[in-house]
Each structure stands twice: as C-alpha cells, then as structure tokens.
Amino acid sequence: MSENKRLNLTLHIWRQKNAADPGRLATYRVQGVSVHMSFLEMLDVLNEQLTAQGEEPVAFDHDCREGICGMCSLTVNGIPHGPQRGTTVCQLHMRHFADGQEITIEPWRAKAFPVVRDLVVDRSAFDRIIQAGGFVSVNTGGSPDGNALPVPKKDAEAAMDAAACIGCGACVAACKNASAMLFVAAKISHLAKLPQGQPERRERALAMVAAMDQEGFGFCSNQYECEAVCPKEISVRTIAVMNRDTLRAGLGGA
Amino acid sequence: MEARPIERTSSASLCRLLCSSIGSKALVALTGLALFGFVLGHLAGNLQIFAGQETFNAYAHWIKSKPALLWGTRLGLLAVLAVHLGVSVRLARRNRAARPVPYAFQNTVQATSASLTMVWSGLAILAFVIYHLLHFTVGAVSPAEFGRTDPLGRPDAYTMVVLGFRHPAIALIYAIGMFCLAMHLSHAIQSVFQTFGLNHPRCMPLVRRAGFAAGFLIAAAYVSIPAAVLAGIVTLPPGVSP
Structure with a gap:
C-alpha cells in the first residue's frame, strides 16, 4: 500500500491502575493514523493525545521495536501480537487494519502473569523457570575451536528453531489453559538437540517442568493456539x- | 540453583512424575488408550448383531459364562475410567484457575471445536454410558423388553437390542452419545501421540487426519446398529412379538 492513507480508529483499551485495581476497558478515538505506522506507534499517537488532554497515558511494555526483544505484549482483538502470523505487535503495521475499525487491546491474561499496570504484566515467572534449568557443563581451559564439536545440520537447525524463542509469553496468553508449555519446551528442546546440552538433559527437563508447575500456569491440551x-x-x-x-x-x- | 543427581525410579519419584503436569497428561493418555481399546472391542462384539440372533446370543452367553473375565474387565475398566475422569477434571479445574480474568474479546486461531469441548464431550459420554448400562445391563429403561430368553434358553440379547432400538427417541439418544464419542476421539487420538512425545513432521499431519477420521468412523459403526434396526435391516426373530 503505497498511498498515504489515514485511519480513524476506535480503541477499547484495558486500563488498570495497579495490581489491586479491578480494571476496566476504556474507549478512545484516534484520528489520522498513517497506515505505515506500527501498532505501537499508533499507541504513541494516542498517548500524545492523552498527555495533551492531561490524562494518564496508557502503559505498555516495549523495548527494541524490532521484533527480537520479547517485551511487547498486547492482545489485539483476542489474539496475542495481533492478526499477522509470525509477527510481534511492534512489527505489526496499521495497514492490516481498516478505517473505522474497532480494536480491543488487552494485556496477557494469566494468573502467573499478574497485571502491573494497564497493559504491562509481570513475566518474572519465566525467569524463575529459566533459573530452574540450571547450567550447561563446559570444560575449563582454553576456548575450544568453533568446529571441534560436530553437530549434524538437522540438529543444529532444530536447536536454532527452538532458540528463536524471545520469551514474550504470547504462547501463555493465547493458550486456552494459560499453559507455558511452548515456552518451556522451546528452552528444553533447544539444549536437548545439542551435544552441549546432553550432560544435564534429564535433570533440566524435570527441574524446568517442576518450576513451570509451581508458577500456576495451566496444562497443555494440545490445541496449538500457542x-x-x-x-x-x-x-x-x-x-x-x-x-x-x-x-x-x-x-x-x- | 544446584543440579540434583538423577534419581533412579522409586515410588517417590514416580509419584512426583504422575502428579506433575506432563505425568498427569500421560496418565490421561494411557487410561484413554485403555478405554479406546474397550471401545474397539465392544464395537467388534456389537457388530455381530448383523450375523443374526444365534451368533449374537452365543457371543453374549459366552461373555456371561466367564464371570472372572467379565468382572475382571468390568472392575478394571471402572478403575481406568476413575483415573481418566479424576485426573482430567483435576487438570481442567487447574486450567480454569490459570486464567482468573478472561479476555473481553475472545478469539481462536486454530483450536478445533472438538479440542475446546473435551471436558464436556467426556462428561456427556459418561452420562451416556450410565444410561446405556441402565438400558441394556440393568434393564431399568424398559423392563418389559429385558430378561427374555431365546429358544435355547439363553438370555435373548438380540431381541432386547432390536426391541430397544425400535423407539426412535432411544435411537436418537444413542446417536447423540456416539456423536460426543466421535468429537472426543477425534481430538483424543492425535493428542495421545503428542502427549507421549511422538510428533514427527512427516507423520503428524497424517496422524491428525487419521485420528479425526477414526473417531467418526467408530461412532458411525456404532450408530449403524440402531439405524439398521430402524431401517428394518436388523429385524425381530420370527415368532417374537414386541
């Protein structure tokens, strides 16, 4: 879409002052949104408006805005990261929306991800699961040659596919059971596919699954929304x- | 965090595994497989009705004449069902609790309606099984059609089934029960593979399709019995009046 089309949108956004506040959906109108904007830039426009009106801007997580940091975490019309497949919400562009559209924006919904404020949730449960995974044994001494340890191409590819996980938590947000199994599975299988991950492979799986269970996530029922x-x-x-x-x-x- | 030494199998570690999320899922899958085995065996027995009164009653009589086998199977199935149901309900409750605040805007990308309704289709099948036992095992639904004997003095299971399915309302209850079974199995069969860690990119699409087809084929095979009775293909033995 090359033309400089502008969109007028109605947004229903979850507003919640803090963890104790029950929260509610508030409705806002944004005018003249460029189709070349990202979804977060559209929210920046809204926040400029709110600030000018003396209202509290909408709090949302973001950092790199390049789709690699895993900070942005918005549920757009019931779909984490919005309607575009394989895209973080920061890389989602407004050209995927229609003029006059109503958009509902909610935080990740899970007991293990308590809302901190508005659209920001606390994802430290993921950090605790990673910590439970422990370490990978390496020999001390001089650093080994990069090619000294042969890894079959197929295994390297599978490990890299799993290692692509940015820990954003969309899998939990999308799961009908708020299960964290795709995240934990990505971390477990990333190391399970590599020779470096073998010595602690079994303890790591048990410890990370136990940590996941403790955090109050639901259990996978093989629906694959994640x-x-x-x-x-x-x-x-x-x-x-x-x-x-x-x-x-x-x-x-x- | 310190790495723990690998534990050998002990009752404590097995218990820990079975209480974990993945162990519980495996338990549901394992008991589900056993129940699936019963569904297939029961179907093989039931379809003998198409071979006529003699074959069907002989089969029913053979089962009843082996009380150890009969009661062993019944109690075993009851135990398996109790575990399947108990663990599933525990998991479902935990899943509900994992999202205390629901989304205002509900949306679904690729979850199937069968996968979304596993708990409900499962409970519907339980209700159906209770009705089915009351109907053909206890004889509480239509006592007049129950407890007849055939010319050889054996319980006349054949006539009982034909008389039972002559009522369209009862046949409809069976059809609904079997639809719930089809829904349940269509998600369950492919789920068993995933839960046990058997997911190969080349095989899984086939497993999913085959699981879906198998669920509906099995249910259709069961429904063929009341359908055949209503269509007049399976009829009352000569000389028997309703």
Whole structure:
C-alpha cells in the first residue's frame, strides 16, 4: 500500500491502575493514523493525545521495536501480537487494519502473569523457570575451536528453531489453559538437540517442568493456539520433545 | 540453583512424575488408550448383531459364562475410567484457575471445536454410558423388553437390542452419545501421540487426519446398529412379538 492513507480508529483499551485495581476497558478515538505506522506507534499517537488532554497515558511494555526483544505484549482483538502470523505487535503495521475499525487491546491474561499496570504484566515467572534449568557443563581451559564439536545440520537447525524463542509469553496468553508449555519446551528442546546440552538433559527437563508447575500456569491440551500466535513460529514439536524427555527422566530410563 | 543427581525410579519419584503436569497428561493418555481399546472391542462384539440372533446370543452367553473375565474387565475398566475422569477434571479445574480474568474479546486461531469441548464431550459420554448400562445391563429403561430368553434358553440379547432400538427417541439418544464419542476421539487420538512425545513432521499431519477420521468412523459403526434396526435391516426373530 503505497498511498498515504489515514485511519480513524476506535480503541477499547484495558486500563488498570495497579495490581489491586479491578480494571476496566476504556474507549478512545484516534484520528489520522498513517497506515505505515506500527501498532505501537499508533499507541504513541494516542498517548500524545492523552498527555495533551492531561490524562494518564496508557502503559505498555516495549523495548527494541524490532521484533527480537520479547517485551511487547498486547492482545489485539483476542489474539496475542495481533492478526499477522509470525509477527510481534511492534512489527505489526496499521495497514492490516481498516478505517473505522474497532480494536480491543488487552494485556496477557494469566494468573502467573499478574497485571502491573494497564497493559504491562509481570513475566518474572519465566525467569524463575529459566533459573530452574540450571547450567550447561563446559570444560575449563582454553576456548575450544568453533568446529571441534560436530553437530549434524538437522540438529543444529532444530536447536536454532527452538532458540528463536524471545520469551514474550504470547504462547501463555493465547493458550486456552494459560499453559507455558511452548515456552518451556522451546528452552528444553533447544539444549536437548545439542551435544552441549546432553550432560544435564534429564535433570533440566524435570527441574524446568517442576518450576513451570509451581508458577500456576495451566496444562497443555494440545490445541496449538500457542504455535499459531508465536512471533517466532516455534513448533509444538518442541512440546513433544519436552514430554518425551520429562517422561523418560521421570521413569529413570535412558 | 544446584543440579540434583538423577534419581533412579522409586515410588517417590514416580509419584512426583504422575502428579506433575506432563505425568498427569500421560496418565490421561494411557487410561484413554485403555478405554479406546474397550471401545474397539465392544464395537467388534456389537457388530455381530448383523450375523443374526444365534451368533449374537452365543457371543453374549459366552461373555456371561466367564464371570472372572467379565468382572475382571468390568472392575478394571471402572478403575481406568476413575483415573481418566479424576485426573482430567483435576487438570481442567487447574486450567480454569490459570486464567482468573478472561479476555473481553475472545478469539481462536486454530483450536478445533472438538479440542475446546473435551471436558464436556467426556462428561456427556459418561452420562451416556450410565444410561446405556441402565438400558441394556440393568434393564431399568424398559423392563418389559429385558430378561427374555431365546429358544435355547439363553438370555435373548438380540431381541432386547432390536426391541430397544425400535423407539426412535432411544435411537436418537444413542446417536447423540456416539456423536460426543466421535468429537472426543477425534481430538483424543492425535493428542495421545503428542502427549507421549511422538510428533514427527512427516507423520503428524497424517496422524491428525487419521485420528479425526477414526473417531467418526467408530461412532458411525456404532450408530449403524440402531439405524439398521430402524431401517428394518436388523429385524425381530420370527415368532417374537414386541
């Protein structure tokens, strides 16, 4: 779309002062939004308006705005990161919306992701799961040659696909059960596919699953909404890897 | 965090596994597989009705003449069902609790209606099974059609089934029950593979389609019995009046 089309939008945005506030949807109008803007830039325009009117701007998480940091976290019309597949909401452009459209913007909804303010949620549950994963054994001494450890191309690709996870939490937000299994599975299978991850492979799976269960996430029921909204398009095959590793480790088998 | 030593299998670690999210899912899948085995076995037995009164009653009589096998299977299935139901309900409650504030704008990208209604289709099947037991095992639905004997003195299961399915309302209840089974199985079959960690990019699309087809084919095979009775294909034995 090359022309400088402008959109007038009606936004229903979740406003919540703090964790104790019950929160509510508030309706705002933004005029003259360029189709070349990103979704977050459109919110910046709204916040300029609100500030000029003496109102409190809408709080939302963002950082790199390049789709790689995992900070932005908006549910747009019920879909985390919005309607465009394989895209973070910061990389979602307004050309995907129509003039006069109504857009509902909500935070990630999960007990394990409490709302801090407006559209900002606390995702430190993910950090605690990562911590539970522990370490990867490496030999001390001189750094090894980069090519000293052969990794089959297929395994390297699978590990990189899983490692693409930016930890944004859209999988939890999209899951009908608010389950974190795609995130945890991405982290587990990323190391499980590489030789460096083998020594602690079993303990890591057990410890990360235990940490995930403690945080109050729901349990996967194989509906694959997570895969559909993941901005890095991580496959639910990683969940199969996690299931296999955890069951094997739990049964004490090889 | 310190790495823990790998534990050998012990009852404590097994218990921990079964209480974990993934262990619970595996338990549901394993008991589901056992129940699926029953669904197939029961279907194989039931379809013998198309072979006529003699074959069907002989089959029913053979089962009843093996009380150890009969009651072993019944109690085993009851235990399996209790675990399947108990763990599923625990998981479902936990899943509800994991999202205390729902989305104002609900949306779904690729979840199927069968996957969204697993708990409800499962509970509907439970209600159906209770009705089915009351109908053909206890004889509480239509006592007049229950407890007849055939010319050889065996319980006349064939006549009982034909008489039972002559009522369109009862046949409809069975059709609805089987539709719920089809929905449940269409999501369950492919789910078992994923839960046990069997997801290969080349096989999974086939598994999903085959699971969906198998669920509806099995239900259709069951429904063929009341349908055949209503269509007059399976009829009352000569000399038997309703």
